[in-house]
Amino acid sequence: MALIEIQHLTKVFGTGADRVTALEDVSLRVEDGDIFGIIGMSGAGKSTLLRCLSMLEKPTSGQIVLDGSDLAAMNGAQLRAERRKMGVVFQGYNLLMQKTVAENAAFPLKLEKGFDKAAVAARVDELLELVGLADKAGAYPAQLSGGQKQRVAIARALATKPEILLCDEPTSALDPLTTKAMLALLADINRKLGVTILIITHELSVVRRICGRVAVICDGRVAETGTVSQVFENPRSEVTRLLLSEKEA
Amino acid sequence: MGAFFAEYGSILWAGTLETLYMTLVSAFFAYVLGLPMGVVLTITKPGSIAPAPRFNAVFGWVVNILRSLPFIILMFFIIPFTRALVGTSIGATAALVPLTLSAAPFIARMVEQSLEEIDHGVLEAAQCMGATKWQIVTRVLLVESVPSLLRGLSISLITILGYTAITGSVGAGGLGNIAFRYGYQRYQTTVMYATVVLLILLVCIIQILFDRLARRADKRNR
Ligand SMILES: Nc1ncnc2c1ncn2[C@@H]1O[C@H](COP(=O)(O)OP(=O)(O)OP(=O)(O)O)[C@@H](O)[C@H]1O
Ligand SMILES: [Mg+2]
Numbered sequence: 001m002a003l004i005e006i007q008h009l010t011k012v013f014g015t016g017a018d019r020v021t022a023l024e025d026v027s028l029r030v031e032d033g034d035i036f037g038i039i040g041m042s043g044a045g046k047s048t049l050l051r052c053l054s055m056l057e058k059p060t061s062g063q064i065v066l067d068g069s070d071l072a073a074m075n076g077a078q079l080r081a082e083r084r085k086m087g088v089v090f091q092g093y094n095l096l097m098q099k100t101v102a103e104n105a106a107f108p109l110k111l112e113k114g115f116d117k118a119a120v121a122a123r124v125d126e127l128l129e130l131v132g133l134a135d136k137a138g139a140y141p142a143q144l145s146g147g148q149k150q151r152v153a154i155a156r157a158l159a160t161k162p163e164i165l166l167c168d169e170p171t172s173a174l175d176p177l178t179t180k181a182m183l184a185l186l187a188d189i190n191r192k193l194g195v196t197i198l199i200i201t202h203e204l205s206v207v208r209r210i211c212g213r214v215a216v217i218c219d220g221r222v223a224e225t226g227t228v229s230q231v232f233e234n235p236r237s238e239v240t241r242l243l244l245s246e247k248e249a
Numbered sequence: 250m251g252a253f254f255a256e257y258g259s260i261l262w263a264g265t266l267e268t269l270y271m272t273l274v275s276a277f278f279a280y281v282l283g284l285p286m287g288v289v290l291t292i293t294k295p296g297s298i299a300p301a302p303r304f305n306a307v308f309g310w311v312v313n314i315l316r317s318l319p320f321i322i323l324m325f326f327i328i329p330f331t332r333a334l335v336g337t338s339i340g341a342t343a344a345l346v347p348l349t350l351s352a353a354p355f356i357a358r359m360v361e362q363s364l365e366e367i368d369h370g371v372l373e374a375a376q377c378m379g380a381t382k383w384q385i386v387t388r389v390l391l392v393e394s395v396p397s398l399l400r401g402l403s404i405s406l407i408t409i410l411g412y413t414a415i416t417g418s419v420g421a422g423g424l425g426n427i428a429f430r431y432g433y434q435r436y437q438t439t440v441m442y443a444t445v446v447l448l449i450l451l452v453c454i455i456q457i458l459f460d461r462l463a464r465r466a467d468k469r470n471r
Binding site: 110 | 368370371373374375376377378379380381384388389392393395396466467468469470
């Protein structure tokens with residue numbers, strides 16, 4: 001069953017002369033348990049797609065169906081509840097700088113009314129163990145490396161046991177070795193917790209390494225989609241060929 | 250020196266306490282008004298968490314107009330209101346009313362500036378976690394900006410301290426009043442210099458104390 005189904009999603013920014021169509025008639029299915037890659041050149045609309053999925057941007061038209069219900073039609077408390085089924089890992093981490101690693105991971109759990117303190121503490125221990133930061137619980141983000149901050153962001157995104165993890169360029173700021181470790185962590189999370197993962201990237205190697213399926217987007221449209229081997233071995237679109245040739249160059 | 254303190258020491262000490270009383274109490278009430286105003290100014294901006302551009306523009310103008318009213322004019326202007334509120338228009342307690350009212354819009358802008366420093370991405374992250382607007386304000390905006398708010402607080406206190414000296418000239422007590430009575434009306438300039446030294450000391454203490462507090466509170470630089 002498809003966990004997320006994006007149907008005819010269009011996002012237009014601005015009006016008149018400033019009008020930019022960032023996404024046009026995008027339709028995608030992300031299956032439950034998959035690691036799905038979205039790849040494209042700069043300005044293709046990848047971040048906009050992620051922002052629409054997390055409802056930070058209201059789609060101009062189209063549907064985003066999560067678990068059978070359309071996010072684009074939701075508001076208020078209903079949307080807030082639905083959002084807790086998604087974890088978002090932002091490109092710039094977006095951690096609370098005045099809070100410790102443990103407090104950052106606990107943040108989403110403490111938003112719930114009448115949360116159980118002991119349960120939150122136990123869950124935080126579990127999360128930090130999972131991302132390999134148990135020894136940094138009391139550190140502040142400013143004391144961490146980029147890779148470690150990313151791990152905190154992942155722990156925080158997983159706190160509410162979401163069904164899907166959305167990651168925007170999770171490795172673009174990391175060196176090759178740290179990138180490898182990060183991708184291993186994501187694959188591990190997918191396997192152990194059964195969380196569906198959607199990764200946005202401009203790096204072919206990221207998709208090759210951990211994704212099952214991939215969508216190539218270009219100028220706000222889906223150029224092609226399929227399994228990673230299908231798409232990369234038999235590219236049917238110009239962009240895919242371009243992405244592949246860039247890798248070899 | 251000894252003779253000077255024997256004669257004026259207790260007056261200067263009482264004046265210092267009165268100045269501190271007026272400064273701290275009116276700062277407290279000014280923050281009660283100004284902090285929510287600053288929050289509202291920030292979150293109703295276009296693109297923020299509760300965008301209301303028209304309201305924001307109007308409210309911004311109101312705050313600006315209130316800020317541009319010179320303190321001494323405001324003080325006389327609101328005398329009827331002050332009387333109705335505290336029963337009198339003279340003395341330190343009566344001075345709290347104009348001090349509070351004139352500091353509040355100033356504080357609103359200071360708070361706004363502090364909150365603006367916070368990366369919008371952090372607010373979006375909280376939104377994605379399902380936080381309500383209230384939770385974003387109380388747990389992200391006001392928490393992440395604590396060091397900056399503390400620095401703003403020291404500027405506000407020093408500004409209010411300066412205003413108290415003006416209220417002193419119309420009989421509200423405090424160091425300003427002593428300087429006025431002895432220095433201006435009786436030409437006892439030594440007393441006036443003493444009040445100036447005390448005011449400078451107060452400003453320095455506030456500055457150093459809050460700089461230290463802000464640095465301690467800030468977890469970004471260690
Ligand atoms: N808030 C906005 N207002 C106006 N235009 C926007 C806005 N956000 C994005 N766009 C435009 O939409 C298009 C897609 O941008 P987007 O950020 O989604 O690209 P991207 O694929 O993430 O690129 P990159 O790899 O550089 O991050 C761009 O032309 C961009 O200028
Ligand atoms: Mg992007």
